[in-house]
Amino acid sequence: MKYLSLILLLFLSSQLHAEIVKVPFTSKALENSLIGTKATRDVHIYLPDDYHTTKTRYPVLYFLGAYSWPIKYSSHIEKMLDNHKKQGNTMEMIVVMLEGNTPLRGSFYVNSTVHGNFSDYVLEEIVPWIDSTYRTKAQAKHRGIAGFSMGGTGALRFAANNPDVFGHVYALSPGMFNEQGMAKSYLTSDAAIKRYQAFKQKLAASTEPQKVMAEEFASFQGREIWENGQDNSYSAYLMAYAGAFAGTSEQPFGTHFSKDAKQKPLWYSGFGELISLYTTPAIINELHSVHIEVGDKDDYIWITEGVLALKQKAQQQNLPLSFNVFSGGHSDKALARLEHHMLPFFAKRL
Structure with missing residues (x-):
């Protein structure tokens, strides 16, 4: 791993513009899963324009892909960041893009015998590796996590259970159950x-x-x-x-x-424990910001109803969670919402 990091740094030193670095990462946590999940996975890392010309340290956003999303979705994120730059909106952060695909198409980013230990992969391998390889601001207040659908569920769980790692969380259309969901x-x-x-x-x-x-x-x-x-x-x-x-x-x-x-x-x-986690004041008080977006007509009705149930309970308890309920279904304008809602959310807070 140290040799890989050295080669990466030598390569990156010759680059003088924003880019996505694509790195194959071999995970110990994902070895020996029951269904044969690949242990070597591509990690895509967006580096800001001036990363190679300054000694600046940057905040980090981790983005988790949805169920059945291949890692190539990172090209969409790159375009979003470029669009912001063209409009004069600075996006001075490192963005680390991960996917949770398995032979069953989705791990939900938790540890399991079946899929492999995806929580350990993120927390014990990827985050420390990013902080040791790149110039990051390695504190929770400068580290955010986000995701769409399965990725949104994973982001919410990671933040709630690890507020000392991820201080900010954004979830778009996350899987969530209320009592009837x-x-x-x-x-x-x-x-x-x-x-x-x-x-x-x-x-x-x-x-x-x-x-x-x-x-x-x-x-x-x-x-x-x-x-x-x-x-x-x-x-x-x-x-x-x-x-x-x-x-x-x-x-x-x-x-x-x-x-x-x-x-x-x-x-x-x-999906059900998320409402409990995000209506626990001791957890919310440890996080710097929480934002959830959902369509009012999600194709999976339990997602709309689950998020609305959480919104109601959070408001009854005066908890500092923010919500945006938009007109549409599960995937309606998902990329546009990630570009115009998620990225500005983190650019402002990280």
């Missing part, structure tokens, strides 16, 4: 549950589990996850969610709450 979600899809149950039974009976998983997950790769119909995409998401939040040592993919009601809290916790 899980019952309205894909987690209750009959077709997805049926496929999930059949997969678990086949996996338990097999002497070649890796082969079973490769065959089962084949229809989840690339565009096929969407092109094979809603039942296919819901099945992938249910399995990914189960592996992230409902797994146990005996049952890494969990036991569905329709089969064992005692498992319901595990399934609910993934």
Whole structure:
């Protein structure tokens, strides 16, 4: 790793303009996952115009990609930053872009046997590596985290659980449950549950589990996850969610709450605990700023209702959370909102 860092610094020293540095990073935390998540992952890092011509230290924004977003989305972020510069808006910060893809298309950025230890990957590997490799302002008040959809959920969880690392958080359309949310979600899809149950039974009976998983997950790769119909995409998401939040040592993919009601809290916790976390004054008081945006007609209705439930409870407690409820669905103008809401939010606060 020290050799890699030296090569990077020598390369960067010859660059005199803003750029995205693309670095393959091999993670110990992601090795040996049950489903074969890649341990070597691309990390994309945006460096400001004058990074190589000054000795200035910069605040850092970490951006987490959504479910099934490849790392190439960083090209959109680069264009957003360039647009701001053309308009005379300075964006003097380092932006670190990460993705959470796995063979099930999404890790939710938590530690799990199924996907790998994504929380450790971010907190124990990436953040220290960025601070040791680049000239950063390595304090929570100068470090923010953001994300869209699954990335927004991950950003909220990271900030709430680690306010000494991330002082500011922005989430766009994050997965979130109120008390009724899980019952309205894909987690209750009959077709997805049926496929999930059949997969678990086949996996338990097999002497070649890796082969079973490769065959089962084949229809989840690339565009096929969407092109094979809603039942296919819901099945992938249910399995990914189960592996992230409902797994146990005996049952890494969990036991569905329709089969064992005692498992319901595990399934609910993934999206449900966010309301509890962000209505806990002791947590909010440790953070410098929190902002959440959601469409009033999100394609996943439980997301709109979950965020609105949080907004109501936060306002009742006079907690300093800010919200923006816009007209639209889950992905409506997502890139525009990241450009015109997220980036100015951090440019002002970091």
